[in-house]
Amino acid sequence: MKKRNFGKSATAVVLASAMTASALAGCSSKPAETTAAATEAATTAAATEAADAAKGEAGADGTYEGTAVGQGGESNPVKVAITLKDGKIADVKIEGPGETDGIGTKAIEAFPAEMIERNTVEVDAISGATITSKAIVEAATAALAEAGLKPEDLESVEAAAAAPAEDMSVETDVVVVGMGGAGMAAAITAAEAGKDVVIIESQAMGGGNSVRATGGLNAAKTAAQDENEFGETDGVNKTLTTAKESYADNAAITELAATVQKQWDEYQASPEGYFDSVELFELDTMIGGKGKNDIDLVKTLCENSSGTVDWLKEHGAELPSVGAFGGASVKRIHRPVNAEGKTTAVGAYLVPILTQNVEDKDNIDVYYNTTANKIIMEDGKAVGVVAEGETGNTVTVNAKAVVLATGGFGADLDRVVEYNPDLKGFVTTNAAGSLGQGIDMATADDVKADTVDLDQIQIHPTVTVDADGNAHLITEGIRGDGAILVNMEGKRFYDEVSTRDKVSAAEIAQTDGCAWIVLDQKMMDASSVYTGYYNSGYAVKGETYEELAEAMGVPADAFKETMDGWAKIWADKTDAEFGRTSFSSDNDLTTAPFYAIKVSPGIHHTMGGLKIDTAAEVINTDGKVIPGLFAAGEVTGGVHGANRLGGNAVADIIVYGRIAGDSAVAYIG
Numbered sequence: 001m002k003k004r005n006f007g008k009s010a011t012a013v014v015l016a017s018a019m020t021a022s023a024l025a026g027c028s029s030k031p032a033e034t035t036a037a038a039t040e041a042a043t044t045a046a047a048t049e050a051a052d053a054a055k056g057e058a059g060a061d062g063t064y065e066g067t068a069v070g071q072g073g074e075s076n077p078v079k080v081a082i083t084l085k086d087g088k089i090a091d092v093k094i095e096g097p098g099e100t101d102g103i104g105t106k107a108i109e110a111f112p113a114e115m116i117e118r119n120t121v122e123v124d125a126i127s128g129a130t131i132t133s134k135a136i137v138e139a140a141t142a143a144l145a146e147a148g149l150k151p152e153d154l155e156s157v158e159a160a161a162a163a164p165a166e167d168m169s170v171e172t173d174v175v176v177v178g179m180g181g182a183g184m185a186a187a188i189t190a191a192e193a194g195k196d197v198v199i200i201e202s203q204a205m206g207g208g209n210s211v212r213a214t215g216g217l218n219a220a221k222t223a224a225q226d227e228n229e230f231g232e233t234d235g236v237n238k239t240l241t242t243a244k245e246s247y248a249d250n251a252a253i254t255e256l257a258a259t260v261q262k263q264w265d266e267y268q269a270s271p272e273g274y275f276d277s278v279e280l281f282e283l284d285t286m287i288g289g290k291g292k293n294d295i296d297l298v299k300t301l302c303e304n305s306s307g308t309v310d311w312l313k314e315h316g317a318e319l320p321s322v323g324a325f326g327g328a329s330v331k332r333i334h335r336p337v338n339a340e341g342k343t344t345a346v347g348a349y350l351v352p353i354l355t356q357n358v359e360d361k362d363n364i365d366v367y368y369n370t371t372a373n374k375i376i377m378e379d380g381k382a383v384g385v386v387a388e389g390e391t392g393n394t395v396t397v398n399a400k401a402v403v404l405a406t407g408g409f410g411a412d413l414d415r416v417v418e419y420n421p422d423l424k425g426f427v428t429t430n431a432a433g434s435l436g437q438g439i440d441m442a443t444a445d446d447v448k449a450d451t452v453d454l455d456q457i458q459i460h461p462t463v464t465v466d467a468d469g470n471a472h473l474i475t476e477g478i479r480g481d482g483a484i485l486v487n488m489e490g491k492r493f494y495d496e497v498s499t500r501d502k503v504s505a506a507e508i509a510q511t512d513g514c515a516w517i518v519l520d521q522k523m524m525d526a527s528s529v530y531t532g533y534y535n536s537g538y539a540v541k542g543e544t545y546e547e548l549a550e551a552m553g554v555p556a557d558a559f560k561e562t563m564d565g566w567a568k569i570w571a572d573k574t575d576a577e578f579g580r581t582s583f584s585s586d587n588d589l590t591t592a593p594f595y596a597i598k599v600s601p602g603i604h605h606t607m608g609g610l611k612i613d614t615a616a617e618v619i620n621t622d623g624k625v626i627p628g629l630f631a632a633g634e635v636t637g638g639v640h641g642a643n644r645l646g647g648n649a650v651a652d653i654i655v656y657g658r659i660a661g662d663s664a665v666a667y668i669g
């Protein structure tokens, strides 16, 4: 790959800027505990102030060091060494052995040059690598403190405005707009079929919302599922009952339920392996989406899910751990594990691997910091895009086919509120580039793409807001793995593994519209994602239930009663009060110490978008295919209906990304 204009843009958008303060005031406050990172930075700064006093002159020439906690936790902090000369930053060295390869490491590579060039440690976070970015700035601030300086004591040099680059025009076979999971799957597929591909990405690095996906990828009938013992009888029965009782008037759901019932009867007569079927996956997805989904798109998603796990494996990404997730009758979410056998966040795992695949291909060119704003149409066919480059120059890409993979619009809070006024004031978990620009381009007068379900916007029930007001998603997997939700009264209040819309609604009805996710040390030990939450300062901790209750600010007696009661519910596998049917086989939440994360619902996923068919062709307002225009991932609508199941976004982006790539290739011929 010829890398073009990658680099940390001085204008990279900080995640926080895309967010508003939570309307759920009680929840926007940080747990009493200071973040681990802040503590670390403060400690280093305090210790070094004394050293500074001894050294004498503030800002004297020399090299100063600071540390802060990033993704690697306290045992593997980010270290920054700043060399000052004549009151200016002359050199910056950053080490972060625990930061995520291909994500945090991008900030480690990019920040020294910017800090030196602008003579400041106050650089904007790279969207997608915010935790590492923040840790670097904290460590750099601590290093300056060692020199007796505050960040504002340095005379910052505004980056010299780069001379505007020339307008340019390139030719290719396929132009892919957006470098999230869907865009990369499409680009890799088309490139492997021998086509030349150009990717246009508006941000300084790819990843979009995909890199933030923590859960996993839903797939049915995989070899990894068969490694599990089947214990989800109640889950399957519950789904079949729901189909009968709530969706008797939905032909697609009724037909699927009849097929699944047959498969289920056969399995029960002679159980072999782990029970799941493509049809049960379809049924779960349809019920999860309240029957509003496009059944053909759902079928294509589910039929191709298992093959997608294999495709990812062929491209270097393995998802061997299978877990339970909200709205799935059985264990179906496929997750990566690290060298210690702990499950890890799927997006942070997949995105660098897909990026590597992109970079390894000579026939893919990537243009970062370049924002597409128009689809070029000729004789009713899509033949390229016009984009704005980093310096405001025009980049025209003439192509034989266009794939839109620009993601959703969950970071455009005005647009969110326009479609659903009830969501005013909510925080968002979305990446900065999720602005709905793909929808705008495709619905322009000369393209006339149709849209579906734009008002279907998912709020995720477990979003935590840090001290700076930044929202962070806490994966649904934490509940599938055994965590429970308790309210400010210290009590459970709902089936934790129900669908996102229902859990969110239940949470909003609690005091302050918040809840606490409670987990134990055993869960922490099994997941680097969960230890990451603690290291990032999102969780409070207690050696006993009472101690944890105090840290949470909930009544200790009630909380202890809840936890003791939960251990019994878990042992009996019967939740008479709230009807939870999925119980982790390992975690009964009795292993001290205990942890809790305060959460409230936040804007998470936009289910609606461009209307596509099962070949990822974009459909216009007359119901006809727009020749040469394909779309995949969150920019499209119809797959998820009124509510997306956890694990279906990653399945969607890879399945439909590949289909879009294949279809573009077939179209070109």
Ligand code: ADP
Residues within 6 Å of the ligand: 177, 178, 179, 180, 181, 182, 183, 200, 201, 202, 203, 205, 206, 207, 208, 209, 210, 211, 370, 371, 372, 373, 405, 406, 407, 408, 431, 432, 433, 434, 435, 436, 437, 438, 632, 633, 634, 635, 653
């Ligand atoms: P998905 O994988 O579902 O496509 P993501 O959010 O992961 O969704 O990826 C979408 C990507 O598209 C993001 O990296 C985002 O920055 C990028 N993007 C959005 N709008 C544009 C645009 N107008 N031009 C170029 N890239 C864009």
